[in-house]
Amino acid sequence: MSKVIMEPSRQIPILDEADVLVIGSGPAGHSAAVAAARAGAEKVVLVERYNHLGGMATGGFVLLIPHLSFGGKVMSGGLQQEWIDRMEKRSYGSIGPNRADTGSVDPELIQKWAGYWGFVLNDNINYGAYLDPDQLKVVLDEMVHEQGDKITTYLHGWAVGAVMDEDTIKGVVIESKEGRQAIMGKVVIDCTGDADVCAFAGGGFDEDRDRSLRSASMASVYRLGGVDFRKFADWKTANFKEWYEVHMANMARITGFKMSPHATPRNDQCWINNWIPKYCLDIRDLTAVEMSVRKTMFEAIEYLRVNIPGFKDAYLIDIAPQTGTRGSRRIHGMYKLTKDDLDNTFEHEDTVSVVPPFNFSVCQTPTEIPYRVMVPSKIENLLVAGRSFSSSHEANDWSNLIPHCANLGQAAGVSAAVSLDEGTTVREVNIKRVQAILRDQKSYLPR
Ligand SMILES: Cc1cc2nc3c(=O)[nH]c(=O)nc-3n(C[C@H](O)[C@H](O)[C@H](O)COP(=O)(O)OP(=O)(O)OC[C@H]3O[C@@H](n4cnc5c(N)ncnc54)[C@H](O)[C@@H]3O)c2cc1C
Known part of the structure; x- marks a missing residue:
C-alpha cells in the first residue's frame, strides 16, 4: 500500500439544496438539467x-x-437536434448537409460532402453537423438562462464525494475556491462522464478496456487557422490511399500517435x-497526453504545411482547454449493453435512445438503448447519464x-422530474410517462 495521511473529520457547509442535482455539464449533463426543468422540476x-x-x-x-440518420431516415431529435437548429441560425455556427437531403444519392451532394468525415455513408448523405465550440458555449448558456430560476448553475465546482444514507445518495460534496461544501439533491444525476459520483457513492463499475478501440484513447485537440479545408477535403477524396497510407502514417511517426484534421x-x-x-483517470497519463501533444505539435503543423494541399498557410489558433476523454468507468446498472445488442435488433419497452449504424463491420441495424443502463444496481436516487452508462467496452465504444x-x-x-412529481424512485419511475414527455420534447424514439 502506498503511504497515506489521515484527514481529520470536519463540518461541511451546505451550499444549496436541489430537487434535481446534476453533476457535470457535458452533452449529458446540460441535457439532463434543461430537460428536468422543462419537464417540471422546480x-x-x-x-x-x-x-x-x-x-x-x-x-x-x-x-x-x-451519424444522426440511417438509410435516409433522420434519427435525431430532442435537445441534441435543438443544438443544431440553434447553431444553424448563427453566422459560422454550423456546417453540414441539409436535413432534407438525408439519404440523397445525388452525385453533386456526395462530391460536396465526401471529404467531410461522417456525412457520406453507404454512398448516401448521412445527417450530422460540425458546430463552433465557442458559439455553442453561448447557446448552451442561453438554454439554461431560458429556464429562469428553475436552474441554478455553479461553474468552478469540482465534485469530490457523495453524501450517503446507507445505499441512498442524498447529495454531493464539491470543492471550489470557497473550500469544501455540500449540495443536497432529492435525485442526483451523475454526468461526469467518468461516473465519479457513482464511484464516490460506492456503486460498482467496470474499467476494462481494449486498447485497439477508440474509447480507450485520449486526446488533446487543437485548431488551425489559415486553412483551405475545401481544398484539403477534395484532395483527400481523390487521394485517399496516399493520405491514409503515406501522410497519416508519417504524421503518426512524427507525433507518436494517430492524428487527423476535421472540418x-x-x-x-x-x-x-x-x-x-x-x-x-490516471493523473500521470493526463499530464503525458497534454505535454506530448504540445511537444510535437509544431512539427506536425509544418508537415501539413509542406505536404498537404490546403495547409500552406496554416497556423495554430488554440489548444482545447479540456483534455479529450473518450472512455473510463462504466457503471454496473440494471441493464448492461453488450456486443449482443450490437449483433441483434432488440426492442426494449424502456428504450430512450437509438444509435444508428455507422460502421457496418460492427453493427448493421439501429441499436436501442434502454433506460435501465442509467440505473445503478445498488445505489438509490442516482442516475448515471452520458458515456459511463452500464455497458461492455465494445458496446460503449459504439454508443x-x-x-x-x-x-x-x-x-x-x-x-x-417524473419521479419527483409522482413520488416514486428513479428506479421505479413510470417509464411510459417519461417516454411520452420525451416525445413531447421531440426526442427520437422508435415506437
Ligand atoms: C478527441 C475526441 C474526439 C471525439 N470525437 C467525437 C465525434 O466526432 N463525435 C461525437 O459525437 N463524439 C465524439 N467523441 C466522444 C464524445 O465527445 C464524448 O463521448 C461525449 O462528449 C461524452 O459526453 P458526456 O456528457 O458523457 O461527458 P463529457 O463530454 O466528458 O462531459 C462531462 C462533463 O463533466 C465535467 N466533470 C467531470 N468530472 C467532474 C467532477 N468531478 N465534478 C464536476 N464536473 C465534472 C467535465 O468537466 C465535463 O464538462 C470524441 C471524444 C474525444 C475526446
Missing part, C-alpha cells in the same frame, strides 16, 4: 468543474455531431483530432458519442 442545480458548459463538445473541441463551420479553420492510448450521451441525459432529466 429546482435544478447544475455543477461543472470548468468555466463553461458543454464538456467535450465545447471545451474538448469535439466539433462533430455525427469546422469556417473553411479557413480545422480541428486536429488525435488518438493517444492513455487512461483519463458513447455526443448525440447518444445527450439523449441519455435528456431521458435522465425527464425521469428525475
Whole structure:
C-alpha cells in the first residue's frame, strides 16, 4: 500500500439544496438539467468543474455531431437536434448537409460532402453537423438562462464525494475556491462522464478496456487557422490511399500517435483530432497526453504545411482547454449493453435512445438503448447519464458519442422530474410517462 495521511473529520457547509442535482455539464449533463426543468422540476442545480458548459463538445473541441440518420431516415431529435437548429441560425455556427437531403444519392451532394468525415455513408448523405465550440458555449448558456430560476448553475465546482444514507445518495460534496461544501439533491444525476459520483457513492463499475478501440484513447485537440479545408477535403477524396497510407502514417511517426484534421463551420479553420492510448483517470497519463501533444505539435503543423494541399498557410489558433476523454468507468446498472445488442435488433419497452449504424463491420441495424443502463444496481436516487452508462467496452465504444450521451441525459432529466412529481424512485419511475414527455420534447424514439 502506498503511504497515506489521515484527514481529520470536519463540518461541511451546505451550499444549496436541489430537487434535481446534476453533476457535470457535458452533452449529458446540460441535457439532463434543461430537460428536468422543462419537464417540471422546480429546482435544478447544475455543477461543472470548468468555466463553461458543454464538456467535450465545447471545451474538448469535439466539433462533430455525427451519424444522426440511417438509410435516409433522420434519427435525431430532442435537445441534441435543438443544438443544431440553434447553431444553424448563427453566422459560422454550423456546417453540414441539409436535413432534407438525408439519404440523397445525388452525385453533386456526395462530391460536396465526401471529404467531410461522417456525412457520406453507404454512398448516401448521412445527417450530422460540425458546430463552433465557442458559439455553442453561448447557446448552451442561453438554454439554461431560458429556464429562469428553475436552474441554478455553479461553474468552478469540482465534485469530490457523495453524501450517503446507507445505499441512498442524498447529495454531493464539491470543492471550489470557497473550500469544501455540500449540495443536497432529492435525485442526483451523475454526468461526469467518468461516473465519479457513482464511484464516490460506492456503486460498482467496470474499467476494462481494449486498447485497439477508440474509447480507450485520449486526446488533446487543437485548431488551425489559415486553412483551405475545401481544398484539403477534395484532395483527400481523390487521394485517399496516399493520405491514409503515406501522410497519416508519417504524421503518426512524427507525433507518436494517430492524428487527423476535421472540418469546422469556417473553411479557413480545422480541428486536429488525435488518438493517444492513455487512461483519463490516471493523473500521470493526463499530464503525458497534454505535454506530448504540445511537444510535437509544431512539427506536425509544418508537415501539413509542406505536404498537404490546403495547409500552406496554416497556423495554430488554440489548444482545447479540456483534455479529450473518450472512455473510463462504466457503471454496473440494471441493464448492461453488450456486443449482443450490437449483433441483434432488440426492442426494449424502456428504450430512450437509438444509435444508428455507422460502421457496418460492427453493427448493421439501429441499436436501442434502454433506460435501465442509467440505473445503478445498488445505489438509490442516482442516475448515471452520458458515456459511463452500464455497458461492455465494445458496446460503449459504439454508443458513447455526443448525440447518444445527450439523449441519455435528456431521458435522465425527464425521469428525475417524473419521479419527483409522482413520488416514486428513479428506479421505479413510470417509464411510459417519461417516454411520452420525451416525445413531447421531440426526442427520437422508435415506437
Ligand atoms: C478527441 C475526441 C474526439 C471525439 N470525437 C467525437 C465525434 O466526432 N463525435 C461525437 O459525437 N463524439 C465524439 N467523441 C466522444 C464524445 O465527445 C464524448 O463521448 C461525449 O462528449 C461524452 O459526453 P458526456 O456528457 O458523457 O461527458 P463529457 O463530454 O466528458 O462531459 C462531462 C462533463 O463533466 C465535467 N466533470 C467531470 N468530472 C467532474 C467532477 N468531478 N465534478 C464536476 N464536473 C465534472 C467535465 O468537466 C465535463 O464538462 C470524441 C471524444 C474525444 C475526446
